[in-house]
Amino acid sequence: EVHLVESGGGVVQPGSSLRLSCAASGLGLSDYAIGWFRQAPGKEREGVSCINGNHFSTNYADYLKGRFTISRDNVKNTVYLQMNSLKPEDTAIYFCVARERRCTGLPGPALYAWWGQGTQVTVSS
Numbered sequence: 001e002v003h004l005v006e007s008g009g010g011v012v013q014p015g016s017s018l019r020l021s022c023a024a025s026g027l028g029l030s031d032y033a034i035g036w037f038r039q040a041p042g043k044e045r046e047g048v049s050c051i052n053g054n055h056f057s058t059n060y061a062d063y064l065k066g067r068f069t070i071s072r073d074n075v076k077n078t079v080y081l082q083m084n085s086l087k088p089e090d091t092a093i094y095f096c097v098a099r100e101r102r103c104t105g106l107p108g109p110a111l112y113a114w115w116g117q118g119t120q121v122t123v124s125s
Contacts, residue, residue, distance in 0.1 A: 002026040002114045004096045009119030012086055020081040020119060022096030027114075029072055030054055033103040034079040035112060036070065038092035038121075047106035048094070051079060059106055086123045093118040 008020040022034065035050035049070040050059045058070050069082040079096065097112035 002098065004098060004114055004116035006094065006096045006116045006119040009094060009121045011122040011124065013125055014087055014123055016086050016123070017082070017084045018086065018121060020083065020094055020096075020121075022079040022081075022116060024077045024079070024098065027098065029074045029077050029079070032098045032100055034072060035097045035099075035103060035107070036081050037095045037097055037109060038090075039095070039118075040089075040092040043092075045095070045109050047108070049081065050103035050106055052102045055102075057102075059103055061106060083121070086121075088123050091121060091123050093120050
């Protein structure tokens with residue numbers, strides 16, 4: 001059984017950084033694409049980033065403008081999302097997701113089979 005567990009969320013001030021972690025069990029990361037979604041109050045879930053297994057290729061939402069970086073450690077079976085220069089509009093629940101097919105661009109939420117429970121990120125002064 002696949003489990004994804006996010007951690008690293010919290011309350012930070014604008015301009016700060018956070019690193020989210022997604023610990024995976026029940027699957028080998030090298031065989032799966034792992035992504036991040038986020039959902040702000042009253043808004044739909046939106047794709048943030050995706051990283052492929054074997055080739056480590058990455059994709060990002062255009063609105064991020066280079067502030068976030070996704071990476072993975074296949075030995076630790078963990079994926080990270082480094083978030084820099086955080087803004088109040090980054091406030092959301094961040095979800096880790098997984099799928100067997102590689103991601104080209106940012107697949108929609110329905111195309112991911114496994115979801116974590118989410119971690120809250122709040123950016124506020």
